[in-house]
Amino acid sequence: MNVKDKVVEIIAEQAVLEPSDVKMDHTLEDLGIDSLGLVESIFAIEEAFDISVPFNANDPSESDFDISSVAKIVEGVERLVAEQHA
Amino acid sequence: MKRVVITGAGTINALGQNVPDTLEAMREGRCGIGPLEMRDTDRLAIRIGGQVKGFDPEEVFNRQQIALYDRYTQFTLIAAEEAIRQSGLTFEGELANRSGVVLGTSGGGLTTQDENYRAVYEEGKNRVHPFVVPKLMNNAACSHVSMQYNIKGPSFTVASACASSNHAMGQAFWFVRSGMAPVMVTGGSESMLCFGGIKAWEGLRVMSKDGCRPFSATRNGMVQGEGAGIFVFEEYEHAKARGAEIIAEVAGFAMSSDAADIVMPSKQGAARAISGALADAGLDRERIGYINAHGTGTAANDKTECAAVADVFGTHADELMISSTKSMHGHCIGGTGAVELLSCIMALRDGVIAPTIGYEEPDPECALDCVPNEAREAKVGAALSNAFAFGGLNAVLVLKAA
Structure with a gap:
């Protein structure tokens, strides 16, 4: 499973949706994922890819990790996997 | 001073997963103590307990709830559901604003602590699930009852080891008797039957390896159990006015x-x-x-x-x-x-x-x-x-x- 499919699977599980219902331009808000759900998704991503995500729940917009859409999250994870498994 | 009555009761424990089953077991003098079912029992000196068996949280709670509920919180919510359902109360408006939840626990989310200490110390993991803190905290059960039933008045958790739930029920009694609250949901919950919990108790050397025989000359120690008891304490006139069934009166x-x-x-x-x-x-x-x-x-x-x-x-x-x-x-x-x-x-x-x-x-x-x-x-x-x-x-x- 590639990074994109795995990230979509994690987000879909959190949102209690089928992966096919998760679109790349969706925001987490569109998917009904709240702040606690976001933190849980980040944890699931870290576990799945064995990476550390620079995400600060106090002020998500100040993090180096863009969560503004599913596409941005996938991009971010791909970058972190490349950097941290280099 | 107001009179205080009990209008709802709920429980889950080794004898039964509701009040009628528990009372039937007590009437029949049934023993709920048996071999502990958990990992690594071969490393335990004490291998018996009053464990809640045949309980599958996934039949009662959804995945999101289980992610947030330690076993002691699960017990609390199951017992609270039975008690509040029996009381027939719905918490809305002024009743919701003035009613509260006071619960007792000693170890709180000890199972959650045990599992996650194991993950970081024994398994060498460097991160734990984000909900470890909201799961293990001693007020988690109280807060979930408050959230689930929209109870918005004085709510907190009391910890005094083996007297926690009596102290909690005493506070709830006072709140209702003084007129501060018309209804209080109260009682307590505990789930210490995890590897670390048993190990800690073993250390004191007061645990029996073969059974709990209070007052008998042959007694040789205590046996740990687990479970919850939750009650609805209600002001007498409030209960009477709505025709509620009064189970007993809390007198002192x-x-x-x-x-x-x-x-x-x-x-x-x-x-x-x-x-x-x-x-x-x-x-x-x-x-x-x-x-x-x-x-x-x-x-x-x-x-x-x-x-x-x-x-x-x-x-x-x-x-x-x-x-x-x-x-x-x-x-x-x-x-x-x-x-x-x-x-x-x-x-x-x-x-x-x-x-x-x-x-x-x-x-x-x-x-x-x-x-x-x-x-x-x-x-x-x-x-x-x-x-x-x-x-x-x-x-x-x-x-x-x-």
Whole structure:
């Protein structure tokens, strides 16, 4: 499973949706994922890819990790996997 | 001062996963203590407990809930559902704003702590699930009851080891009696039957390897249980006005501190709590027909408790019945007083006195009628529930028949 499919699977599980219902331009808000759900998704991503995500729940917009859409999250994870498994 | 009545009761423990099943087991003198089912029991010296078996949280809670609910919170919510459903109350508007939740627990989310310490120390993991803190905190169960039922008034958790739920119910009683709250959801929950929890108790060397036999000369220690008991305490006129079924009346409460020893009980401390509760209820001692004993099955507790009861009740100590249901469900620590209050309700409402099972041989230092091995029918107008915690913190409740 590639990074994109795995990230979509994690987000879909959190949102209690089928992966096919998760679109790349969706925001987490569109998917009904709240702040606690976001933190849980980040944890699931870290576990799945064995990476550390620079995400600060106090002020998500100040993090180096863009969560503004599913596409941005996938991009971010791909970058972190490349950097941290280099 | 307002009168306080119980209009809902709920439980889950080793004897049953609701009140009717639990009371039936108590009537039949059934033992809920058995071999512990958990990982690494081969490394345990103590391998028995009053474990809740045949309980699958996934049948009751969804995945998101399970991610947030430690086992002690799960127990609390199951018992709260039964109690609040029985009360028939819905918390809205002014009733929601003024009603509260006060619960007791000793270890809180100990299972969550145990699993996650194992992950970081033994398995060498460097991160844990983000909900570890909201799962393990001692007020998690209280907060989830508040959220689930929209109860928005005074709510908090009380921790006084084995007396936690009696202290909690005492606070709830005061809130309703003083007129501060029309309804309080109260009781307690505990789930310490995890590897680390058992190991910690093993360390004290007060645990029995073969059974809990309170007041019997052959007793050799306590056996841990787990579970929750939750009650709805309601102001009498409020309950009457809506035609609610009144299960029993909470008549008095007192607490004391031994100020003596961190583990050894004190006769004087226990006696002060018992006599204080009688005075608070305004009842003559002769009115008490049944005492649910703290009755842990340790050498020290049982003889001290019997001496305290003899001191307070004088010759009436030989007339009353005193039993320890820990012999059946084990010691549910911070939830134990709440689970045990059910035996007081059964005595007052159903006229059935729960037995002390496992009783083999009289002990001259525990020479009271402990209702050995078989339940008894008796008409009882008022009952006591004793809890004497490690640390010398004592809390005694008095219940009267409705």
